[in-house]
Amino acid sequence: MNEKEAYKKHYVAIIGGSISGSEAANLLAESGFRVVVFDMNKLPYGKIEDGLPNWHVNLRNRQIKAIDAKLDHPNIRFIPNTTIGEDIDFLDLVKNWGFSAIILANGAWEDRKLPIPGIEKFLDKELVYQNSFIYWFNHKHEYDYLGKNYFIKDNTVVIGGGLASLDVVKIVMIELVKKQLFLNKGIDVDMFTLEKYGIKQILEEHQVSFEELNLKKAKLVYRRTAKDMPLKTPKDNSKESIELAQKTSEKLLNKYMEKYLFEFVPLSMPVGFTEKNDRLTGVVLQRVVVEDGRVIPQENDFFELKTEMLISSIGSLPKQLNGLEYEYSALKMKHKTDYHVSGFENVFAIGNAVTGKGNIQESKRHGKQMTKIIIDKHLTEDAFEKWLTDLNNEITSKVQNQINTIIFEIAQKPVQPEEIIDKILTKTANIHKRLRYTDYKSWVKQHLPVRLEDELKNKANCKCQ
Ligand SMILES: Cc1cc2nc3c(=O)[nH]c(=O)nc-3n(C[C@H](O)[C@H](O)[C@H](O)COP(=O)(O)OP(=O)(O)OC[C@H]3O[C@@H](n4cnc5c(N)ncnc54)[C@H](O)[C@@H]3O)c2cc1C
CATH class of the missing domain: 3.50.50.60 (FAD/NAD(P)-binding domain)
Structure with missing residues (x-):
């Protein structure tokens, strides 16, 4: 044999x-x-x-x-x-x-759970995780789609920092602008066009200002700063290369924000939430500093971001x-x-x-x-x-x-x-x-x-x- x-x-x-x-x-x-x-x-x-x-x-x-x-x-x-x-x-x-x-x-x-005690009670209402969010985005147009449905709010907050969170915040803005362009201006632009050319360019082409859409920009919250985002790898371990890479990361993130019209909230980590009538109304963030690469929370330094939709994009396990x-x-x-x-x-x-x-x-x-x-x-x-x-x-x-x-x-x-x-x-x-x-x-x-x-x-x- x-x-x-x-x-x-x-x-x-x-x-x-x-x-x-x-x-x-x-x-x-x-x-x-x-x-x-x-x-x-x-x-x-x-x-x-x-x-x-x-x-x-x-x-x-x-x-x-x-x-x-x-x-x-x-x-x-x-x-x-x-x-x-x-x-x-x-x-x-x-x-x-x-x-x-x-x-x-x-x-x-399995989405890594957001480390805010008690937040899970809002799951799939005001709290959404990345994996189910992208699943919905990819499949919602199918005639037999029976999955979860999400209605994106214009004050959405995305917690993340990695590449997937950039996709998430991009989806949020594309969906919001697409809908408002149609409702407010009667302009029907498909998702592929908005993604390819960027929201800024498409609005300019249609001579519509962002303000006319009555939208607020989504916010991407990150524990570190734009220059700490892994968008540019240093050539080597020298101080100059690292600093150059960090500057480039910062520039690149700014370009991305400009193209898709979202805001970036650096040096903040989620620690709590506010609610009213059993609905999430805000996320409480603690300010941090980064020292020698370590994230250090600042004592008694908290602030709240009002939101009715919190998307967590902090990794899959x-x-x-x-x-x-x-x-x-x-x-x-x-x-x-x-x-x-x-x-x-x-x-x-x-x-x-x-x-x-x-x-x-x-x-x-x-x-x-x-x-x-x-x-x-x-x-x-x-x-x-x-x-x-x-x-x-x-x-x-x-x-x-x-x-x-x-x-x-x-x-x-x-x-x-x-x-x-x-x-x-x-x-x-x-x-x-x-x-x-x-x-x-x-x-x-x-x-x-x-x-x-x-x-x-x-x-x-x-x-x-
Ligand atoms: C936008 C994006 C970003 C990415 N970022 C990274 C990155 O940063 N780092 C990295 O390493 N990779 C990353 N990837 C790569 C990606 O994960 C790999 O390209 C590849 O999809 C992994 O293949 P896999 O077969 O291991 O897992 P998967 O593609 O996840 O396939 C697993 C399969 O198992 C099935 N399955 C799961 N559980 C069960 C079960 N209990 N019973 C039966 N079937 C089950 C699922 O349905 C699925 O078909 C990224 C991919 C994309 C699209």
Whole structure:
């Protein structure tokens, strides 16, 4: 029996079918393994579909095409709409389904909680988290959208500082201006146009002043200053290079604020809130100073920003699954830099599902690279494309190395008896039957949502092509 014939008997489960899951699945499938990919969503595109604001049309489509090419494989069974931890208990999957190995490729979908005691009572009313906010923004135009609905207020406050928070504040202003332009002036401008040319330019073209729109600018609150934002990486560690990079960051943020018309509130951290009749009315901030890179809160130095919509964009963590151990919100691994999940012989984790220290550093590095490229090159789509494509290529090449070792480990394990494999086949076939799933291509074709750019295609002035 050749290697591929021998591997055929091993069934491997992968949780998550996006960048890292699809890469792992394809490598295993190509080596002869049988792979079952579970994804909580109808489609396996993860952050590409739900985290990347939908003005990145070409980038999204290219990444989706690559995922499709990997998952549409005779050795892969894709099981959509199935959340591990809810529809199937994680320990049940590990202990009772009979897989030779389980690979976690479930990314980071849990918003880091805003550290204000009691604030959660306003959740999805006046308090909104970044992941659900971007999900709403990307999908709200779909005719069958049944998710949460958000009504953006013109005194919105965004807490953040990283690149995602710039996307959030940009969405807030684009949505507000788009709506007011239409209501106040009868001018219908699509989101793609506002994003591409910037709000300032579009208002000038239509000879409308911002004041005429009766809007207030959204505020982006950050613990540090504009020059501390990771928008420009210093050339080296010299004082001059660092100072130059900081000055450039400041300049770049100012450009961004000018283009999308928002305000920046530096050196402030959220500590409390005000409310009236059970509704959030403001966020209380404490002034801080930054000394030697450390954020130091100033005693008795508080102020309030009035707001009816607070969006928290302070990072995403892996969603915790019952049965797994976590350390400081990161999955506990057997060894620090390993892909072996602690407590199990046959459970592995890849991609953004592992957010250990090294990974956070990596994210920061990528965050820096991305903002540097995008903003240095005047926020172009091309620069962003390059960054995300490079990052995803890096993720996939890392997955390739990990999978090679995982393949070796799985191959050493005894093959499951026929009746166990039959059980996997029956259970997955039952899910397919319930979902009326026939094959990958047909499923994706049937469930791909209506794209906003397609809806707008025939409209005059749309810059979405
Ligand atoms: C705007 C933007 C900013 C980014 N910034 C950074 C950055 O700063 N640093 C960085 O490292 N990366 C960043 N990324 C990169 C991004 O996270 C990666 O490009 C890539 O999407 C990660 O792939 P993944 O497969 O690990 O995770 P994901 O794309 O998140 O895919 C995980 C998949 O698992 C599925 N899933 C999750 N939980 C379950 C469950 N319980 N059961 C079944 N299925 C489940 C999800 O539906 C999803 O399909 C950014 C991406 C974008 C779009």
